[in-house]
Amino acid sequence: MFKALDPLLHSELRLAVMSLLIGVEEADFVFLRNKTGATAGNLSVQIDKLQRAGYISISKGFNGKMPRTTCCITDEGRSAFAAYVEALRGYIGK
Amino acid sequence: MFKALDPLLHSELRLAVMSLLIGVEEADFVFLRNKTGATAGNLSVQIDKLQRAGYISISKGFNGKMPRTTCCITDEGRSAFAAYVEALRGYIGK
DNA sequence: TTATTTGGTTTATAATATAAACTACTTTAT
């Protein structure tokens, strides 16, 4: 009935990030910050956790002269997200 | 896009408790503990939070000679749960 | 009568989330 909810995804901000990344090829830090409304510090910490978990990859480069951090969901991230959503249904119905 | 998720409900155990209570007239402590697999200590703390939030009511009585703690979802709890589920859909699709 | 079990609560600790402070650099104004 109540399958465990992956604690890495059961976090508002990390879930929002994954939700955004699942729909796109890649997204940069600023895009994620704007879309989620998170503070930069919080976002920095949370994407780091997602990366350590292997759910996203992070690459750093430059946009002209400005630093640019780009995030991309991994296959592992996709399936973890799917599993999380599936588990959630056990709690909220449908 | 990403509505805030009520932090009181965005907790695995509290969500499970609410999920159980939403389907029944009332449920006692032991029933909730068994269904959720939570430790008694954790369950005690979490139902207390739900009660303080006004999402459930807790009444204490006896089952024969044994103490019995009964939980019941409130109208406020029902609508908070509905709002939470609605908000979640913004994150997980559907 | 002394364990053991039941039904919890309280408290201490570990994990998490978050903001605030900081770094490094760029752009703009003086």
Added chain:
DNA sequence: ATAAAGTAGTTTATATTATAAACCAAATAA
């Protein structure tokens, strides 16, 4: 050229949360 302000982040300190362990009171079993 220099100072001030803005951008893109990271690190660190703090508050919040979750959880387990320890505890309590009463009932039941040995």
